[in-house]
Amino acid sequence: MTLTKLSLRNARNQTSDYLVYFITIIIAAALIYAFNGLVVSNEIQGLSMTMQNLSYIIVSASIVVVLIIGWLINYTMRFMLTKRSRELGTYILLGIEPRKVAQMFFVENLAIGIVALGIGVCIGNLIFHALHAAIFRLFSTAHTFRFSFSVQALGLTVLYFAVIYLFALLKSRKHIRKMKIYDLIYFEKQNESAAIKKSKSRKRLFTASLLCGIIGTALLTTLNLKTNLIGAVLLIFFLYGFFMSFSSGIPSYYEKRPTKKYQGHKLLTFRTLSSKLSTIGVTMATIALLFTATLVAEGSGMVFYTQFQRQSEMVTSYDLLISSRSTSDFSRYEAYIEEHIPVRQSRTYETYEGDDDNISQHLLNNADYWTYLEKDTVLKMSDYSALRQMLGYEPVTLHDGQYILHCMDYLAPALEAYGKEVAIGGTLLTKGPIYTEVFTQYTWDGNGRGFIIVVPDELAGAQPVCNYIYAAMTDIAVSGTLYESLIALQPDTTDDHDMILSKAAQAEENASLHAMILFPLYYLSFVFMMVAATILSIHLLSDTAKLKQQYQILYNFGMDYKEMKKSLNRQFALFYAMPTIPAIIICITFLFSFIKVLDPGTIASTAQPFFIIGTALLLFLAIYAVYIIASHKSLKREVLPQQ
Template sequence: MLKKLILRNAKRQLGDYVLYCITIACAVACMYAYNALLFSDKVRQLPELEVLPYMIIAVTLLIILVMGWLVSYMTGYMLKRRSRELSLYMVSGLSARTIAGLFLYENLIIAGTAFIAGLPAGILLSWLVESAVLKMFGMTFTLGFSVSFKTAGLTLLYFAAMYLSALHKSKKRIYKIRLYDLLYYDRQTESSHPCRKPFFTGIFLLSLLLFTAGYALIVIRPIGRGFDLLTGLVFLVIGLFAFFFSVPSFLSERLEKRKGWTYRKNRLTVFRGFTSKIRSMSVVLGTLSVLFTLSITFLGIASAAGHFADQSIGLNVFDILILHEGEMTDFSSYEERISERFLVKSAHVYGIYTGRSREFYTVWENEVEERKKVRMTPRAEFQYDNYMKQSDYLYLRHMLGYEEPELDKNSCYVHCIPQLADEFEDYMEKAGKLEINGQSLMMGKIFSESFSQNDTYGNGLDYILVIPDETAEGMELLYSLYAVITEVPLNGMELRQLTEGERLVLLDRGVGKSVETENGVAVTSLIYTDKDYLSGKWVQKDSLSQIYVILICLVYLSVILEIAGTAILATQALSDGDKKKRQNRILGQLGMNEKMINRLNNRQLLLLFLLPVPPALIISGWLIYDGARRIVFDAPGMPVFSGEFWIWQAMGTALGFFVLVYGIYYTAVRIRGWE
């Protein structure tokens, strides 16, 4: 008898809370897909992703807390909705222990169904996630049906920890509850609203003060080491809760005073239903707004970081660059080694020269300081103008497939990033001529195609002067380069194999040491005097691997936070189904047609879905904008983007995904509401 009762109740619960079950299944799918990366042989072959497993485990543990809170909230909500039913069981003679067991087994059946439904979706999603990760690092993905039992087992372990802890809390709650409390449990509000009329203004002002303090800490960052960022986020979160403690009271009071507005055009029904809902949902609305803020922010920052990394790598046009400091050297041993391993499309050996001229360097320095609003620590190798021979320049343009211009042997040309073109052109028009190595050269044209200049130790830092070959004779050679373009993309594992058994090391631009120069203290990343340095497009991607790791984890976390928050909001919207049916029946008896009744219900639903969104959009939009700008300005040299359109693209991506998921749940609630 009890088994039949458990199965019947579980089946009914699956129908009543289908959106919640779908959300749990989606969470299972995401956990499986991302945990599959831990056991992927191809991903483990990428040395640049060695930190990814630890990040995924850390993020998954955070997700377990979030989803555990969701499960705990929903089981408590189910208990509240079914309190009268459970009280009948108690009156019928069932003990609290038996009732708790019934409730526990019913929810275990629901959880098992969601888990089984989520696994196939997780397998499909794992292929997409692994394919995207491998594509980031130049590896191919081979589609093949396979189920990782290790991944399934780990996902089940996480899922059990999340679900059983929440059910244990509900079980203890049933043990302690009395029959009287159970009978009136469904009449209790979500929480008593502490913000009465005399106090909502003060709490609202407190929320504004917290928002301002959080904004100031994040922008100014007076503490440093990330503590100000963390404190600022805490202030913003508390400010959101204070905002939703005050605003519902404010809205209710202001609308109640406008009697003419309230009783016009059937607004009374919408107003009463909406205000009764938000009065009991202050904590929930604050929590949802925090979840939505974090979800949009994480996805926006991930998108911005992805745009930045892709743009930085795209500006580095050579697949392989080998640097030898201080002299022109013989790269034949490297050439042979590379030819044995890769299909080489084209290659060239050339030198980067330097002198004592600082004309263009001064223009560059002023522009960097103006754009970044901070004085950068100079690089030891880039404190003077740097030069390249015209013959080398023409050959490199030919390698890259650029148009080959006719260069005058009595002129100096400039190749720079697009952001510097206007400033250099103005300077060249004023200067007219340039003295280099004892020769007077006319100012020529400016070229601004991608030329491996956005990062240090390529073809100059943001710019290089192209001079006649004879002018470069006798000048100081800063370093020589061996540039290679391959037929196929490379990956970090292949690049590291190049350094085995050679005096070749990967160039890490994030590592440096201070050195004394004629112009003061500077920084250099060429820390070995007896080594050559391997760089290029794919090494730079390797150096940006931490950005990609953070990107992967932020997307993971963003998806879970959004579906968790939206599922709670959808459940809240559907919670008064019986009450709404009675209300609709009364309105119909009063003469209102079904079309108008549905319109009023949809308005009330739309208001409920819109209420937690505006603060989340405002705060997350500002956090994305500030975070994206810091990503660019913390990089050496000029920003890789000439405008801010890429930031708006990142915001659009985050907002678009949010609207998509939000719209799916909103539509599902409307469909369920019409049944």
């Protein structure tokens, strides 16, 4: 049997031993290929001007992915090396040169990599088509499914994998060459030792890391780039310090409290956990860090998504809006519109300044609100009725001596509480009903900033004009070249340019942002999550033999099956919970403060932040659960003695 054959046979055995790892490499290859597909797709690039940036963003994300996957492959190879050191030592003992053994080991891993890459690319092509369709849907562009295979994307994917494996090859070769036969054969007998042994320095490190954790989390909530960066560095220190000292810390805690130690089956749980943590404290910290990054990326994605959704709803209710502060003459636009854009209905009208800014002041004091307007904004009832009809809203009536408030939905509660009269040209009006349909009130160029006061025509008409507005509902989407041509028609003055808002253009911009921010964020978070969960699972599953022996001993001593099951479950749960708890705490704190910087009104209710964070956590836990369930099943089957 040639050595290559032996390598390939070993590779096949390894695949079943490290199934989780193998599947992760497949999914990673699939994702890398799919996103590379987007990078090289001309169709995607052509969707909008900004979409060209997508390539740069995805390539940057891919570099991070390559680093992380590289770490996983490298870590797993080193891990396999130690677990199989006796076998490798035997090869050397039999007279095979270390160089050849290193080569064999590499060929094995390369074979696993190539098979994973092959399967991954096939799956990746499907994912690519799904992403492709999703992006076209985002842009509301017709998309016909056409099966294709991108050689360029494949080339890029192979290049990434080649870099990863070349690096891993060099590292494992160095490792094997440096090892002596004795070390290889007796590697298993080397014992676990705590990373930090001295009790004093351990306590100091533990306290320091906790402090760093608290300060770091607090700094993360400041939402200032500089302090955030310092916060992130402190949090990294916290995670490493915490896991390195915590693992050595538990034994010393129990040593002082023997009675506590011997209660129930704490003894087994804490000892197994602490011995595990003392060897993989650093790995555990890295996993916690990856989990934190995953959760922050997923959560931020959700926050951005909420913002985009809100924005595309709120910015304008009309298909097209042109607003000017200085002139009612829209003829330059109208000529173009008449020629190129079929208009269903349009209206030219004005908004006016009120006598004062009482309502704005009320909102500034009682709601999350901002404005640049010096006076409250007023609209004629006739214009209001016509615009409502144009937008397909129910008709409303204005009673004598009253005013109507039309505002953004989130401001309604604050305005309900406002009971004062409003003076328009000296005439006092009492408060009438409040309406909250979407009404182009997101910025100050439309129908007031956040709200508008609707009053009888004769009162409003006597006031100074605030904005001249042309609003239209069109039969086609005003986006792409149509929108850009309209923008190009703006007068060349710097201080007084018109505002042109188009529902379709806004949707397109949101779609681009969506694709450019959300897709890479989820790409990264998915890879982080998988890599971290894989390493955890590999560690646990590789301990199966040890755990099995442990539980066999306990079985012989007459430990109840139920208790063994409970004890194993507890060990298992703690192992998987350890790195997630700090990650969840950091992420929740960060996201709550991140949500605060969203535009006012984006968060519609107090429940929404919980919903956003809840969804992010759920998504995380759902993927995590797959890994947990898979390893739990195999662990329980393998470890617990037959009843």
